[in-house]
Structure formats: structure tokens, C-alpha cells
Amino acid sequence: MYSSILRERSGTFTGLLWSRIFSRNMGGGPRTFPGGLNKWQWKRMHEKKAREKENKLLDQEKQLYEARIRSEIRAKMFGNNDSGEKTAKSSQSHGPISPKEHIKSLADRFMKAGAEDLWNEDDGPVKKSDHGSRRSGSNSIDSSSSCNSPIDVRSFVSGRRGSTGDNWSFDRSSRGYSSMSRGRFKRNESSCDEGDEFDGKKFDTLSPFASKFAGKKEKVKSSKNVNGVMRNKGLFGGRKFRKNDSSTEEDSEEENDGKMKGWMDLRKTGSSASLGNHDIKLTKRVNHSVTDEELYPPLDINVVREDLRKRKSMENVMDENLEPRDSIYSRKRFDESSISPLTIKALSASGIVKMTRVQDATLSECLDGKDALVKAKTGTGKSMAFLLPAIETVLKATNSSNSVHRVPPVFALILCPTRELASQIAAEGKALLKYHEGIGVQTLIGGTRFKLDQERLQSEPCQILIATPGRLLDHIENKSGLTPRLMALKLFIVDEADLLLDLGFRRDVEKIIDSLPRQRQSLLFSATIPKEVRRVSQLVLKRDHSYIDTIGLGCVETHDKVKQSCIVAPHESHFHLVPHLLKEHISTTPDYKIIVFCSTGMVTSLMYTLLREMKLNVREIHARKPQLHRTRVSDEFKESKRLILVTSDVSARGMNYPDVTLVIQVGIPSDREQYIHRLGRTGREGKSGEGLLLIAPWERYFLDELKDLPLEPIPVPDLDSRVKLEVDQSMAKIDTSIKEAAYHAWLGYYNSVRETGRDKTTLAELANRFCYSIGLEKPPPLFRRTAVKMGLKGIVGIPIRK
Numbered sequence: 001m002y003s004s005i006l007r008e009r010s011g012t013f014t015g016l017l018w019s020r021i022f023s024r025n026m027g028g029g030p031r032t033f034p035g036g037l038n039k040w041q042w043k044r045m046h047e048k049k050a051r052e053k054e055n056k057l058l059d060q061e062k063q064l065y066e067a068r069i070r071s072e073i074r075a076k077m078f079g080n081n082d083s084g085e086k087t088a089k090s091s092q093s094h095g096p097i098s099p100k101e102h103i104k105s106l107a108d109r110f111m112k113a114g115a116e117d118l119w120n121e122d123d124g125p126v127k128k129s130d131h132g133s134r135r136s137g138s139n140s141i142d143s144s145s146s147c148n149s150p151i152d153v154r155s156f157v158s159g160r161r162g163s164t165g166d167n168w169s170f171d172r173s174s175r176g177y178s179s180m181s182r183g184r185f186k187r188n189e190s191s192c193d194e195g196d197e198f199d200g201k202k203f204d205t206l207s208p209f210a211s212k213f214a215g216k217k218e219k220v221k222s223s224k225n226v227n228g229v230m231r232n233k234g235l236f237g238g239r240k241f242r243k244n245d246s247s248t249e250e251d252s253e254e255e256n257d258g259k260m261k262g263w264m265d266l267r268k269t270g271s272s273a274s275l276g277n278h279d280i281k282l283t284k285r286v287n288h289s290v291t292d293e294e295l296y297p298p299l300d301i302n303v304v305r306e307d308l309r310k311r312k313s314m315e316n317v318m319d320e321n322l323e324p325r326d327s328i329y330s331r332k333r334f335d336e337s338s339i340s341p342l343t344i345k346a347l348s349a350s351g352i353v354k355m356t357r358v359q360d361a362t363l364s365e366c367l368d369g370k371d372a373l374v375k376a377k378t379g380t381g382k383s384m385a386f387l388l389p390a391i392e393t394v395l396k397a398t399n400s401s402n403s404v405h406r407v408p409p410v411f412a413l414i415l416c417p418t419r420e421l422a423s424q425i426a427a428e429g430k431a432l433l434k435y436h437e438g439i440g441v442q443t444l445i446g447g448t449r450f451k452l453d454q455e456r457l458q459s460e461p462c463q464i465l466i467a468t469p470g471r472l473l474d475h476i477e478n479k480s481g482l483t484p485r486l487m488a489l490k491l492f493i494v495d496e497a498d499l500l501l502d503l504g505f506r507r508d509v510e511k512i513i514d515s516l517p518r519q520r521q522s523l524l525f526s527a528t529i530p531k532e533v534r535r536v537s538q539l540v541l542k543r544d545h546s547y548i549d550t551i552g553l554g555c556v557e558t559h560d561k562v563k564q565s566c567i568v569a570p571h572e573s574h575f576h577l578v579p580h581l582l583k584e585h586i587s588t589t590p591d592y593k594i595i596v597f598c599s600t601g602m603v604t605s606l607m608y609t610l611l612r613e614m615k616l617n618v619r620e621i622h623a624r625k626p627q628l629h630r631t632r633v634s635d636e637f638k639e640s641k642r643l644i645l646v647t648s649d650v651s652a653r654g655m656n657y658p659d660v661t662l663v664i665q666v667g668i669p670s671d672r673e674q675y676i677h678r679l680g681r682t683g684r685e686g687k688s689g690e691g692l693l694l695i696a697p698w699e700r701y702f703l704d705e706l707k708d709l710p711l712e713p714i715p716v717p718d719l720d721s722r723v724k725l726e727v728d729q730s731m732a733k734i735d736t737s738i739k740e741a742a743y744h745a746w747l748g749y750y751n752s753v754r755e756t757g758r759d760k761t762t763l764a765e766l767a768n769r770f771c772y773s774i775g776l777e778k779p780p781p782l783f784r785r786t787a788v789k790m791g792l793k794g795i796v797g798i799p800i801r802k
């Protein structure tokens with residue numbers, strides 16, 4: 001019987017192998033098999049393997065078949081249309097788009113107004129000198145006469161300028177920001193552009209790029225006739241996209257088929273939400289007679305930035321009809337918007353009448369159901385900017401949902417990085433829903449009991465859910481009943497988007513996105529959006545999303561009213577300097593409220609213990625503290641004055657502690673963005689504040705990342721001998737275990753920083769100096785496994801536990 005089964009499977013190697021082994025076994029071969037299996041177990045194991053292999057092959061065949069069918073359908077749909085129609089149709093379909101269309105849309109987006117910050121240093125318009133020398137008769141346009149003509153890159157990509165894609169509109173009422181979506185353009189808050197007439201309206205040009213571009217556009221148009229080449233480096237890291245007009249349609253069909261197969265295969269390798277495929281070169285290089293360098297000499301981005309800065313300073317004059325330039329408020333009132341009267345009533349009850357600029361810039365776009373990536377400075381009301389659309393979405397969904405839901409649906413999901421931030425957003429949401437009956441906001445955050453979450457979700461209304469990724473994923477993966485409720489989701493919001501899309505969180509976020517409906521609106525908010533995040537934002541956003549930047553290209557991302565200084569001092573002195581600086585600030589600021597950021601939880605704990613020993617009014621928050629403590633301290637710090645909060649990065653993002661007078665950052669933050677967010681805990685709602693960065697001489701390299709910020713170096717203050725003595729005495733009283741934990745955490749943190757972590761010997765030396773400065777006699781040993789993991793095993797000065 002078995003041999004007949006095996007004969008059926010004889011096509012597979014496993015089958016053959018098993019058949020040999022089995023027949024040998026029948027003939028008195030070995031009784032036991034590798035792994036101590038008996039012959040039946042051995043047989044079953046191989047049969048299972050063969051089945052799995054067969055299924056895999058079948059799956060692959062099925063996928064290939066589906067890909068073929070899809071490409072046939074696409075060929076039928078688009079076969080007879082011109083390229084403009086193709087683009088329109090493809091943007092409506094929900095299936096995968098062709099590589100060609102994909103390239104078009106990426107290139108299109110890259111060249112849109114406001115996308116300059118996606119460019120690499122050597123992208124962009126032609127340098128003035130080069131430009132002049134390359135002008136070609138009537139095709140060249142003088143930059144001064146053409147500075148108001150935004151470029152339409154579709155003309156390069158599709159080979160003709162689409163008439164509908166050129167509708168550039170300017171909304172005067174919403175002055176002070178830029179927003180790009182399908183040809184719409186609004187002006188930057190602190191934009192550095194000049195105004196010009198367009199379509200009978202006052203039109204603010206995109207940027208000084210426009211004039212240079214206009215010339216370039218003509219140039220490219222004419223050069224396209226020669227060889228049909230388009231070069232677009234920024235988004236694709238130097239990749240080249242070419243369209244060879246002389247190639248026949250058959251050629252391109254063939255090429256497309258080949259590309260499509262590769263495309264389909266690639267799409268299948270990642271999760272549906274993964275991004276990997278978007279940045280893949282799918283076109284072949286084609287030789288052409290004119291070199292790219294001749295056509296597109298590299299742009300000196302610094303020249304452009306300088307240009308922008310000059311224009312900004314010229315524009316920085318107060319218009320008497322507008323809010324002052326440095327105000328975070330716009331002139332628009334909430335009652336002029338289309339949000340629900342009950343929400344407006346709640347806003348008025350909290351004394352909120354006028355919108356902030358970011359709210360003005362985003363509200364209509366968000367209410368229109370568009371996807372958006374929004375950048376606005378810290379403390380300017382981003383939470384309300386996304387909570388208002390969330391509430392409107394719920395109202396709309398509740399009114400229009402004629403189908404009775406099997407489970408009570410969650411219509412809006414807000415993802416944020418920390419528990420405190422989730423609770424803060426929930427509190428703000430509840431205040432806005434004060435007069436809306438039956439609409440509930442709930443949080444899903446770590447540190448609480450899972451079962452309690454479930455009960456709360458079932459017993460209380462929850463149309464708006466605010467969650468941290470880890471706990472939300474727990475609920476999704478453990479089938480707590482949340483997943484079906486998310487099926488009706490209409491709006492997905494990611495606050496602190498750059499952090500949540502960063503590697504640390506991205507996997508969780510991808511999994512969460514996989515369990516959300518694809519037909520939804522998505523909004524991403526942050527005060528910092530580095531280039532990489534704009535690229536990976538496609539993980540969440542639709543391709544035609546708007547990018548709304550209320551800060552403006554080339555403008556400072558921090559608040560003018562926040563004074564920033566930096567002290568470079570040996571790190572052994574930091575534990576002495578911090579109390580000194582605190583005392584100095586307290587003596588001059590009666591209503592002081594200070595946040596001290598430390599690099600890790602355990603260093604935070606040591607700093608807190610020291611300050612407490614010194615009888616300063618101090619509290620601590622870090623991830624090692626129980627949630628109850630964190631919530632209590634966070635609430636207390638919100639309400640209080642004359643208090644110092646020592647914290648790790650759990651408080652760096654989004655936390656709205658009103659009237660913080662000073663932020664001290666001890667040691668370098670993880671990156672430039674984190675510096676901006678930590679600093680952003682002061683100077684909120686347009687108020688003034690002060691920031692101080694305290695670093696060691698070997699951390700000076702980090703200042704390079706902040707060179708565009710108004711950070712003033714100040715001399716190391718002379719230490720008061722009494723403070724010094726007091727610090728030494730207080731440090732001596734601190735339990736050794738706290739110091740040892742701080743040493744290990746310190747070592748771990750700087751080992752993970754690329755610049756300090758690569759030279760392990762120096763790192764060990766620095767760590768030892770830190771160790772002695774906190775009163776330890778010798779460095780505490782590391783577990784062998786930890787040392788191996790950290791690459792510190794065998795390094796002089798790093799003792800290993802026996």
C-alpha cells in the first residue's frame with residue numbers, strides 16, 4: 001500500500017528517497033531512523049514534506065496565473081487609450097499599477113510643488129552660470145519672467161502636458177502654508193516666495209526653483225525631442241528614468257510584460273503594506289548621445305537655501321490684516337468652518353475660537369477625505385488638527401451608516417508612540433466631544449490589564465480609539481474581538497509619524513495596517529518629517545496624498561521664542577553641572593517648571609535620586625516605572641509649577657506640559673529630530689522658553705546635525721564649591737545598585753550610537769570615566785551574553801561576570 005502511495009509521489013525527490021528507505025526497511029533495514037523516529041514516524045514526516053512542497057508549487061503556479069490574468073485585464077482596459085487616460089484610470093483602480101505608471105506617478109510626485117526637500121543635494125534646477133551658457137535660442141526663458149510658472153513634469157513623463165493637471169489654485173483666505181495635492185498649491189506659513197498674478201488672482205509662486213525650472217522645462221522639452229530623456233534623481237537615489245520615443249510600441253509592450261512579471265513577483269515578496277518594491281529600478285539603461293551632466297548639471301542646494309532664506313527675511317514684514325508672522329494662530333475662526341456646531345460649542349467652552357495655522361491648513365483637506373502628511377512645529381495644535389476630522393468622520397459615518405453593524409464599529413483609529421501621549425490625546429478628544437452624546441473615545445495602552453481593556457471596549461462606546469502600537473497589536477493578534485470592529489474604520493491617524501514609521505516601530509505598524517480596511521482615509525502628523533519618512537509614508541498613505549508643511553522649506557523647525565544654548569563640558573562634570581544650572585534657573589524664575597532629559601531610564605533614575613537627595617522639588621518618569629506612577633506624575637507635572645521633571649525619551653514627544661520654562665538635555669539625543677521634539681516641550685502655544693544642551697567634548701560632532709538651528713554655545717559655568725560638595729555628599733548616599741544600573745544603561749546607549757559605538761576601546765574608557773564620576777570604585781561586570789551581544793567581550797576595561 002505504501003509503495004503504491006509512494007509511486008504516486010515518485011515525481012518528487014522526497015518520494016524517491018522515502019521509497020528507497022522504506023523498501024530497505026521492509027527488507028530488514030534499520031528499525032530506527034535519524035532523530036530516534038520509528039519507521040512510521042519517519043514515513044509520515046517525509047510524506048508531509050512532500051505534500052508541503054507540492055502545495056508550494058501549486059501556489060506558485062496559481063500566483064503566476066493570476067498575474068497573467070491581471071496583466072491581460074489591464075491590457076484590455078488600457079490598450080486603446082492614450083497615456084493621459086491610462087493615468088487617470090490607473091489611479092482609480094485598486095490593483096497593482098504597472099511599473100511604467102508607477103514610475104510616472106513617483107516622478108510626478110517628486111516634482112510637485114513643495115517636494116524640493118525630497119531632493120538630493122545634486123538634484124534640481126540648473127546653476128545660473130551653467131544655465132546661461134546652455135540656453136538654446138527661443139526655448140530658453142528668462143528666469144525673471146518665468147518665475148511664476150510651476151513646472152509640469154507630467155509633460156516630461158507622459159510626453160505631453162495634460163490640460164487638467166495644470167490647475168494651480170491659490171486660496172488666499174488660508175494664507176500661511178503650503179499644501180500640494182493634484183496640482184493644488186497653497187502658500188507656506190513662513191514661505192519665502194514672492195507673489196505674482198496668476199489666472200487673475202494673486203498667486204504665490206512655489207519657490208525660487210520655479211524661475212530656474214521654467215528655463216529648465218523649456219530646455220528639457222526641447223531636449224526631449226532629441227532623445228526623450230528624463231532624469232529624476234531625488235526620490236530614486238540617482239536612478240534614471242528614460243523614455244525612448246524612437247522605440248516601437250511593440251518593443252515597449254514586450255518590455256512592459258517582462259517588467260510586469262518582475263513587478264508582480266516583487267510585490268509578492270513583501271507584506272501588502274511593505275514598501276520595498278516602490279524604489280526599484282525596472283527600466284533598462286538606453287544609450288543616448290547627450291550626457292546627463294550636460295543636460296542637468298548638479299544643483300548646489302545651498303545656493304537655493306540661501307536664496308529662500310533671503311526671500312524669507314524680505315517677506316518677514318507684518319501684514320496689518322494678518323496675524324504676526326511668528327504667531328501660531330491663523331485669522332480663521334472655527335465657527336467659519338463646516339465642523340459640527342456641538343464641537344464648536346465645546347471649543348468655545350474651552351476658550352478656543354481661532355484656529356492655529358496648522359489647523360487652518362489641514363482642516364478642509366482632512367474633511368474632504370484626503371490623505372495627508374502634515375508637518376507643523378511642536379506645540380502648535382496638531383492633536384486638535386486631527387481630532388476634529390476624526391470627530392467629523394464619526395458623525396458622518398454614524399449618520400450615513402444604514403447597515404446595522406454586527407459589532408459596534410471603531411470609525412477612527414489614532415496611533416501614537418507613548419502611553420502618556422495616548423491618554424493626553426484621549427482627554428483632549430473627550431473635551432471636544434463634551435456635547436456629543438453616545439460618541440466615545442477610548443485608549444489601548446500598555447501597562448494596563450488586557451482583560452480590563454476588553455471589558456471596557458465592550459461596555460462603553462468607542463468610535464474613536466487611541467492606541468500605542470504594541471498593545472493594539474496584542475488585541476489584533478489575540479483576537480480580542482477588536483479586529484471585526486476595525487473593519488468599518490474610516491480614518492487612520494498616525495501621530496509622531498516619523499517615529500512610528502522608523503525601524504523600531506515599523507514592523508508593528510505594518511502589521512496593524514494589514515488588519516485595517518484598505519478603503520480608508522489616512523493622516524500622518526509630526527513636527528519633524530525627514531526625507532526617509534516622506535518616502536516610507538507610502539506605507540500608510542495613498543499615492544495622491546497631500547503634503548502640508550506649515551514650517552516651510554529652508555525655515556527653522558524650532559520656535560524663535562525659544563532660546564537655545566549649548567554647553568560642552570567633560571561628561572564627568574555633568575552630574576555637578578545639572579544641579580548648578582537648575583539652581584541658577586530657579587533663582588531667576590520664580591514660576592519655574594523644568595524638564596531634564598537623560599539618555600536612558602536608569603541614568604534618569606540616578607539623576608532623579610541625586611536631585612532628590614539635594615532636596616530639589618523633583619519627579620521622575622521613565623519606562624521602568626509602573627504605569628500608575630507614570631500617569632500620576634505626568635498629571636501632577638501638567639498641573640504644577642515650581643517642579644522639575646527628570647525623564648527619558650518617553651516624555652520627548654507630544655507631551656503637552658504647559659508653561660515649561662527650561663528644557664535641559666543631558667548628553668546627545670538619539671538624533672536631530674529627537675532634539676527638536678525634546679526642546680518642543682517648552683515654548684508651546686507660541687509662548688517663550690529656553691533650551692540647554694549639555695554635551696561632552698567627544699559628543700561635539702552632533703552639533704553638525706543642528707547647525708541650521710539657532711543654538712548658541714555658552715561657556716562652562718564656574719561651579720559653586722558649595723554645590724560641588726553637596727553633589728558629592730548626595731551622590732555618596734545613593735545606593736550602589738542604582739549607580740551600577742546607570743553605568744550599564746549608559747554603556748548600552750552609547751554603544752548603540754553609531755559614532756561612539758564603533759570604537760569599543762574608547763567607549764570602554766569613556767564608560768569607566770562615567771563610572772568613577774558617579775562614585776563607583778570600579779566598573780560593574782557585564783553578563784557574558786550581554787557583552788557578546790554588545791560586541792564588548794574581550795575589550796579592555798569591560799569586566800565580564802564570572
Ligand SMILES: Nc1ncnc2c1ncn2[C@@H]1O[C@H](COP(=O)(O)OP(=O)(O)OP(=O)(O)O)[C@@H](O)[C@H]1O
Pocket residue numbers: 352353354355356359376377378379380381382383384526527653654655656680684685
Ligand atoms: N486653536 C487653538 N487655540 C488655542 N489653543 C489651542 C488651539 N489648538 C490647540 N491648542 C492648545 O495648544 C496646546 C498644544 O497643542 P498640541 O499638544 O496639540 O501640540 P502639537 O502640535 O501636537 O505638539 P507636539 O508636536 O509636541 O506633539 C494644547 O494645550 C492645545 O489645547
